[in-house]
Amino acid sequence: xxxxxxxxxxxAAQATPGSVQGASLTTIAWQQFKKHPLARTxxxxxxxxxxxxxxxxxxxxxxEHQINPNATFEPPTAVRFxxxxxxxxxxxxxxxxxxxxxxxxxxxxxxxxxxxxxxxFFVHLRGVRNRYVPFPVSLIPVQLRHVLGIHGWATLxxxxxxxxxxQAQIHLLGTDDLGSDVFGKLMFGARISLTxxxxxxxxxxxxxxxxxxxxxxxxxxxxxIILRFVEALSAIPFLFLLLTLSAVFYPLHLPxxxxxxxxxxxxxxxxxxxxxxxxxxxxxxxxxxxxxxxxQALGASNMRVITRHLLPQTLSFIIISMSIQIPEYxxxxxxxxxxxxxxxxxxxxxxxxxxxAQSFAGVTGLxxxxxxxxxxxxxxxAVLTWNLLGDGLRDAFDPKSRR
Amino acid sequence: MSQWDLPxxxxxxxTYHLEAPRSMIFYVIRRLFNLIPTFIIATxxxxxxxxxxxxxxxxxxxxxQVDPNKAERIREVLGLSNPWYVRYFYWLRNVVLxxxxxxxxxxxxxxxxxxxxxMRNSMVLLxxxxxxxxxxxxxxxxxxxxxxxxxxxRILTVFSLLGLAVPNFFLALIVLAFSVQWFHAYHWFLLPxxxxxxxxxxxxxxxxxxxxxxxxxxxxxVVVTLSSLAFVSRVMRGEMLEVLGQDYIRTAKSKGLSxxxxxxxxxxxxxxxxxxxxxxxxxxxxxxxxxxxEFVTGWPGxxxxxxRSIFAQDVYVVMALLTILTLLLMVGNLLxxxxxxxxDPRIRY
Numbered sequence: 120x121x122x123x124x125x126x127x128x129x130x131a132a133q134a135t136p137g138s139v140q141g142a143s144l145t146t147i148a149w150q151q152f153k154k155h156p157l158a159r160t161x162x163x164x165x166x167x168x169x170x171x172x173x174x175x176x177x178x179x180x181x182x183e184h185q186i187n188p189n190a191t192f193e194p195p196t197a198v199r200f201x202x203x204x205x206x207x208x209x210x211x212x213x214x215x216x217x218x219x220x221x222x223x224x225x226x227x228x229x230x231x232x233x234x235x236x237x238x239x240f241f242v243h244l245r246g247v248r249n250r251y252v253p254f255p256v257s258l259i260p261v262q263l264r265h266v267l268g269i270h271g272w273a274t275l276x277x278x279x280x281x282x283x284x285x286q287a288q289i290h291l292l293g294t295d296d297l298g299s300d301v302f303g304k305l306m307f308g309a310r311i312s313l314t315x316x317x318x319x320x321x322x323x324x325x326x327x328x329x330x331x332x333x334x335x336x337x338x339x340x341x342x343x344i345i346l347r348f349v350e351a352l353s354a355i356p357f358l359f360l361l362l363t364l365s366a367v368f369y370p371l372h373l374p375x376x377x378x379x380x381x382x383x384x385x386x387x388x389x390x391x392x393x394x395x396x397x398x399x400x401x402x403x404x405x406x407x408x409x410x411x412x413x414x415q416a417l418g419a420s421n422m423r424v425i426t427r428h429l430l431p432q433t434l435s436f437i438i439i440s441m442s443i444q445i446p447e448y449x450x451x452x453x454x455x456x457x458x459x460x461x462x463x464x465x466x467x468x469x470x471x472x473x474x475x476a477q478s479f480a481g482v483t484g485l486x487x488x489x490x491x492x493x494x495x496x497x498x499x500x501a502v503l504t505w506n507l508l509g510d511g512l513r514d515a516f517d518p519k520s521r522r
Numbered sequence: 523m524s525q526w527d528l529p530x531x532x533x534x535x536x537t538y539h540l541e542a543p544r545s546m547i548f549y550v551i552r553r554l555f556n557l558i559p560t561f562i563i564a565t566x567x568x569x570x571x572x573x574x575x576x577x578x579x580x581x582x583x584x585x586x587q588v589d590p591n592k593a594e595r596i597r598e599v600l601g602l603s604n605p606w607y608v609r610y611f612y613w614l615r616n617v618v619l620x621x622x623x624x625x626x627x628x629x630x631x632x633x634x635x636x637x638x639x640x641m642r643n644s645m646v647l648l649x650x651x652x653x654x655x656x657x658x659x660x661x662x663x664x665x666x667x668x669x670x671x672x673x674x675x676r677i678l679t680v681f682s683l684l685g686l687a688v689p690n691f692f693l694a695l696i697v698l699a700f701s702v703q704w705f706h707a708y709h710w711f712l713l714p715x716x717x718x719x720x721x722x723x724x725x726x727x728x729x730x731x732x733x734x735x736x737x738x739x740x741x742x743x744v745v746v747t748l749s750s751l752a753f754v755s756r757v758m759r760g761e762m763l764e765v766l767g768q769d770y771i772r773t774a775k776s777k778g779l780s781x782x783x784x785x786x787x788x789x790x791x792x793x794x795x796x797x798x799x800x801x802x803x804x805x806x807x808x809x810x811x812x813x814x815x816e817f818v819t820g821w822p823g824x825x826x827x828x829x830r831s832i833f834a835q836d837v838y839v840v841m842a843l844l845t846i847l848t849l850l851l852m853v854g855n856l857l858x859x860x861x862x863x864x865x866d867p868r869i870r871y
Binding site: 347348350351352353354355356357358359360362363364366367368369370371446450453454457458460473476477480482483484485486492495498499500502503506507 | 559560561563564567568571572574575576577683684686687688689691692695696699700702703705706806807809810811813814817818828829832833835840843844847848851852
């Protein structure tokens, strides 16, 4: 890739002989980004996570809202590679059976080794309830799909077990209090947990740049009002303001898509102030900077000054502040859902899954029901990789932090 | 939440630098007057958000079969029939003139009486956690900066990255589950399983009471400290590195000063300014972080009450908590600015 970057640079230099042509912002940024092995790893991990979330229907062995009251807190299914005589064989699983311990009245799961169920790849689940709308199509609203006549649905899953009776179920990370597959639920939850941060930061940046631009450009009383408002907004502690904002719509029992958008609105309503303040400062200083004045003196139009001199500067800022905000918003969403004011069932997110972990951990939850804590690890991983990626991006786009 | 709350130091310095030197008292008074509009806008904003929720406290009685007019009567008694902005000014008048934060609708008690003990409990958690976080983070940051890219620095960097990514309510959940499980296995408490006091707390002697609360503090304080440790130590490391790269450090070194004198007298003294500057702005993050830990561990602080009041639409309690926290943050920011002005001779006030 280094060769490709330098060759494009060389081509660019050749294409305009005589003029001094520097590398573009993205070229420099990419060169800098490549110096960050951790950031590149984070990018790959994030790519995998978003891929799993997008095609969750395919990767999960069972449909999204499938529950099973008879199989609550079933331990993870062990996938076995060795047969009874210790030889390597096609992977298979055993069914797990629930019984009640008559002294403690707790349900005890035992592995039933009487029959081995073979693991199958690319299985089709039969039945209308098992149909799902595959990823890119599922983004189109249902009504629009009807109008356009798109009735695409699929039944394909990456893996499953060959068991027509439904005795053996494969739960790689066990089941939760409703008997739904935690492994699948993690991926379905990722759809909300991983996208809310991006969408909320986009909305916050749009509002922040608009308000900051207005304040910086016009000054005077508009500037005063916006600054006062931002100051007041940041004077209220983040968590409590967020909880208050989310509680506004709580009594309405809105559908989960609306709730999802409202969380984005709540997060961005709180977050735009910081961006507005920074953009205002940038606009104020950029207007007076020598290169802007020089460009204007050379006869550049306002449009050219804005697109060639001002926007590249704000682009770096946008990317840097997005990389800071996305993990923060991801965390905030999980806290909100954990408190019961965020995503509502039947939709799910990692924070909401953890709130069931709080209710149902029991006395020996860490060892006996450890899999219901896995959403916490997922949040951790997502925030960590976003932070690492953000560090890389910051070094790539911020000339001051370059090594 | 805290990373982005950093005030741009240059901006702060710039503003005050331009002004003519005046006496400190005038500066403080001016800053206090500046707080008033912010306070009014913030509380008005909070009030508006709370009132935007559909229904009110009386709505839960709207379908009372025995007494169909109950909701309307309650509304009349509580004064909920006035428009929301009118009620804001009544509320503001009571707060400013009588320090009266209203009456809780659910418990019928004065909000002040309800909140004060919980506020004290929250402070008991928050203050040691804050002090501990700064006390540990500053040496870590300085050490990392002085031994840049050494193995210890790399390990500390990795740990602070991990620390930034762990949601503290999840950490609290793990600590709680661990202590429950410990008791289940060995039949004695290594750590308490939530709350602030033991069940037979009232029968303890006063020394025993302090020890008991301290023992209950361990888990929550460790979680809150860990979550803010990472941020503060990273800021400290960055600032220390920035200072170490300055020309006057090179000058000091070339004068023949010892490494120690350069690091402590020239570098640390300047780098520590940023810590003073961020103490005020890390408070919201700390309060919020401690809030979710309170909620998980059942610490009888303000957050559990806040959540309960939000669900019950107990407007005055929610409003009182928001107001007090806002005031606290504003005063915290002011104090941090004043401290900065006092120790940084470059700042003119």
